[in-house]
Amino acid sequence: MLSTTPRTMLGRSKERGSTDRNDLYEILDTGLICHLGVVVNGHPMVVPTGYGRVGETLYLHGSTGATTLRAAGDGEVCVTVTHLDGIVLARSVFHHSVNYRSAVIYGRPRLVTDPEERLTGLRALTEQLAPGQWDYARPPSRKELAATAVLALSLEEASVKIRRGAPVDEEEDHALPVWAGVLPLVTSWGEPEPDPLLPEGIDAPVHILHRE
Amino acid sequence: MLSTTPRTMLGRSKERGSTDRNDLYEILDTGLICHLGVVVNGHPMVVPTGYGRVGETLYLHGSTGATTLRAAGDGEVCVTVTHLDGIVLARSVFHHSVNYRSAVIYGRPRLVTDPEERLTGLRALTEQLAPGQWDYARPPSRKELAATAVLALSLEEASVKIRRGAPVDEEEDHALPVWAGVLPLVTSWGEPEPDPLLPEGIDAPVHILHRE
Numbered sequence: 001m002l003s004t005t006p007r008t009m010l011g012r013s014k015e016r017g018s019t020d021r022n023d024l025y026e027i028l029d030t031g032l033i034c035h036l037g038v039v040v041n042g043h044p045m046v047v048p049t050g051y052g053r054v055g056e057t058l059y060l061h062g063s064t065g066a067t068t069l070r071a072a073g074d075g076e077v078c079v080t081v082t083h084l085d086g087i088v089l090a091r092s093v094f095h096h097s098v099n100y101r102s103a104v105i106y107g108r109p110r111l112v113t114d115p116e117e118r119l120t121g122l123r124a125l126t127e128q129l130a131p132g133q134w135d136y137a138r139p140p141s142r143k144e145l146a147a148t149a150v151l152a153l154s155l156e157e158a159s160v161k162i163r164r165g166a167p168v169d170e171e172e173d174h175a176l177p178v179w180a181g182v183l184p185l186v187t188s189w190g191e192p193e194p195d196p197l198l199p200e201g202i203d204a205p206v207h208i209l210h211r212e
Numbered sequence: 213m214l215s216t217t218p219r220t221m222l223g224r225s226k227e228r229g230s231t232d233r234n235d236l237y238e239i240l241d242t243g244l245i246c247h248l249g250v251v252v253n254g255h256p257m258v259v260p261t262g263y264g265r266v267g268e269t270l271y272l273h274g275s276t277g278a279t280t281l282r283a284a285g286d287g288e289v290c291v292t293v294t295h296l297d298g299i300v301l302a303r304s305v306f307h308h309s310v311n312y313r314s315a316v317i318y319g320r321p322r323l324v325t326d327p328e329e330r331l332t333g334l335r336a337l338t339e340q341l342a343p344g345q346w347d348y349a350r351p352p353s354r355k356e357l358a359a360t361a362v363l364a365l366s367l368e369e370a371s372v373k374i375r376r377g378a379p380v381d382e383e384e385d386h387a388l389p390v391w392a393g394v395l396p397l398v399t400s401w402g403e404p405e406p407d408p409l410l411p412e413g414i415d416a417p418v419h420i421l422h423r424e
Contacts, residue, residue, distance in 0.1 A: 032397075033296055033310065035247035037256035044249035044256050048294040048314055082260040084245055086402070089420060092350040093338050094360075098245065102260055122305070130299050130308055130395075137390055138304040148306075166407040174409060178349055179416045183342075183423065184402030185244075190298070195378040195392040204391045208301060211395065 018160040027081055027103040027160060028053045032129060036060065037078040038071035045071065051079065052124025053155075058105060059112075059121035060151040069149050072109050079105045079153060086184040090167035091176045097163060099182060105158045109151035121150040132207030230372040239293055239315040239372060240265045244341060248272065249290040250283035257283065263291065264336025265367075270317060271324070271333035272363045281361050284321050291317045291365060298396040302379035303388045309375060311394060317370045321363040333362040344419030 018024075034051045037044055047068050052059045058079060062069035071077075081103045088097040112118050122145075126134045140148070167180050189211050192204045203209075230236075246263045249256055259280050264271045270291060274281035283289075293315045300309040324330050334357075338346045352360070379392050401423050404416045415421075 032299075033294070033312075035249075035258050035292060035294070037247075037249040037258035037290075039251055039254065039256050042251065043288040043318065044251050044258075044290040045318075046247050046249035046256075046258050046290045046292040046316065048292065048296075048312065050310070076255040078249075078256040078258045080247060080258040080260065082245070082247070084260075086405075087244075087342050089342055089345060089404075090349065092352070092356075093334070093346060094350075094352045094356040096338055096342055096345060096349070098262070098341065100245075100260065104258065106255065106257075126305050126308055129310065130301055133301060133308060134305060137302065137308070138306075138385060138388060140304070140306050144304075144306040166405075166409070169407075169409075173350060176350060177414060179404075179414050179420065180407040180410055181416070182405045182407075183420060184405065186400050186402045188398050188400070190396030190398045192301075192391075193298075193378075193394045193396065195381075195394075197378070197381075197386060198392055202389060202391050204393070208391065208395055 016161045016163050018162050023101070023160045023162065024103050024155065024158055025053070027083060027101050028058070031081040031083065034079045034081045036068060036072065037080070038068050039075060040067065040071050050125050050129055052121065052126070052128040054120060054124050056155045058153045058155060059124050060109065060153065061122060061125050061148055064147060064149045069151070072151055073111050073149065076106065076108050077153065084185055086182045088167045088182055089180055091169045091173040091178040091180045095167055095169050097167065099163050099165070101160070101162045103158060103160050105153060105155060107153050107157055109153040112150040112152050117152070118145065118150045121152065122148070131211070132205070136205060136207070228373045228375050230374050235313070235372045235374065236315050236367065236370050237265070239295060239313045240270070243293040243295065246291045246293045248280060248284060249292070250280050251287060252279065252283045262337050262341055264333065264338070264340040266332060266336050268367045270365045270367060271336050272321065272365065273334060273337050273360055276359060276361045281363070285323050285361065285363055288318065288320050289365065296397055298394045300379045300394055301392055303381045303385040303390040303392045307379055307381050309379065311375050311377070313372070313374045315370060315372050317365060317367060319365050319369055321365040324362040324364050329364070330357065330362045333364065334360070343423070344417065348417060348419070
C-alpha cells in the first residue's frame with residue numbers, strides 16, 4: 001500500500017489515484033529521468049535528472065558542487081516521474097486530457113557515505129538509464145567517485161496517479177458529430193549512433209542494439 | 213537573449229547553456245507537458261501539467277480547487293519542460309549522460325481574470341496538447357469556464373540547457389575496446405483509438421490522423 005500522508009492524499013481526481021505499490025515500482029522502473037524539486041531561498045527549483053531504485057530506496061546523484069544537489073541534501077525534496085501515454089481527445093474542449101502514469105515521492109534525502117552503498121546507488125543510476133552498462137563500461141575511478149554525491153530517498157511517502165482509456169464526455173455531448181478517442185504517444189529506441197572517434201571493429205553490444 | 217539572473221545563471225555544465233530565445237521557444241512549442249514546481253508549507257511539490265505559450269507568456273490552468281494551482285497563484289513557481297533525446301553511452305560509467313533539451317522558467321504567475329485573455333490562454337493550452345481541437349470540439353460552457361483557473365507566467369526569467377552529440381570520454385579511455393555512442397529516443401504518434409461510444413461514420417479528422 002502507498003502511504004496516505006496529507007501530501008500524498010489526492011485532492012483532485014481521486015479516481016486516478018493508485019495505492020498499489022507495484023504501480024509505483026513499475027512507473028519508477030520503466031522511467032528514464034525524474035524531475036527533482038527542491039526549495040532554494042524559499043523558491044521552487046525543478047530540474048530533470050537521473051535516478052535509480054533499489055528496493056525501497058531511490059538514489060539520486062550529481063556533482064558535489066551542484067546547487068540542486070546541495071539543496072536536496074539539505075532539506076525536503078519532491079521527485080516526480082511521469083510517463084505520458086497519449087492525448088485524450090474529447091467531444092468538448094473542457095474534457096480534453098492526457099493518459100499518463102506518474103509517481104510523486106516526498107522526503108528528506110540522506111547523503112550516502114558508505115562506500116559500498118555509494119556503488120550500489122551509482123550502479124542503480126547507471127543501469128536505469130543504460131541497462132548492462134555498469135558491467136560493460138569502465139568502472140568509476142577514485143577521483144570520479146570523489147566528485148560525485150549520492151543521495152538516498154526513501155519511497156515511504158509516495159503517491160501514484162494513473163489515467164487510462166477513452167475520454168469521459170458529458171452525456172449530452174455524445175450526439176455531437178465530433179470524433180473522440182485517444183491518440184497514443186509511442187516511445188521507442190532509434191538506431192545506435194556510434195561515436196565518430198570509435199575505432200573500426202567495435203560493434204555495439206546486444207544490450208544496446210536490442211534494448212527493449 | 214535569455215535572462216541571467218542568479219537563478220538562471222548556470223552553475224554546472226555552462227557549455228550546455230543556451231542564451232538564444234529561439235531555443236526557448238522551440239523547446240516550449242514542441243513539448244506536451246511541463247513539470248510545475250511550487251512550495252507548499254515550505255516543501256517542494258512537483259506535478260506534471262499542461263501549458264501553452266502565447267508570445268512571452270506561458271499559460272497554466274487547473275481546477276479552481278487544486279492545491280498546486282492555488283499554491284502557484286500565491287507565490288513563486290518553477291516550470292520545467294524537458295525533451296529527452298537519447299542516452300549517451302560512454303566508455304566509462306562516469307561519463308554516461310543523456311542528450312536533452314530543457315527549459316526552466318521562474319516567476320510569480322498572475323491569475324488571469326480578463327475573459328478574453330482567459331480564452332486566449334485556454335486555447336493555447338488546448339492547442340499545445342491537441343492542435344486543431346479548439347476549433348473542432350465543443351467550446352467551453354460558462355459553467356466549465358467558471359470551474360477553471362488560468363494563470364499567466366512571464367517568460368522573462370528563463371534558462372535553457374541543451375546537450376547534443378557523442379559522449380565526451382577521457383583521452384586515455386579512447387583505446388578501450390568499449391562501444392561508445394548515442395542511443396536515440398524516438399517519440400511518435402500511434403494509431404488513433406476511437407472512443408467505444410463513438411457512433412459509426414465519424415472519422416478522425418486530418419489534424420488528428422496526420423498529426424506531426
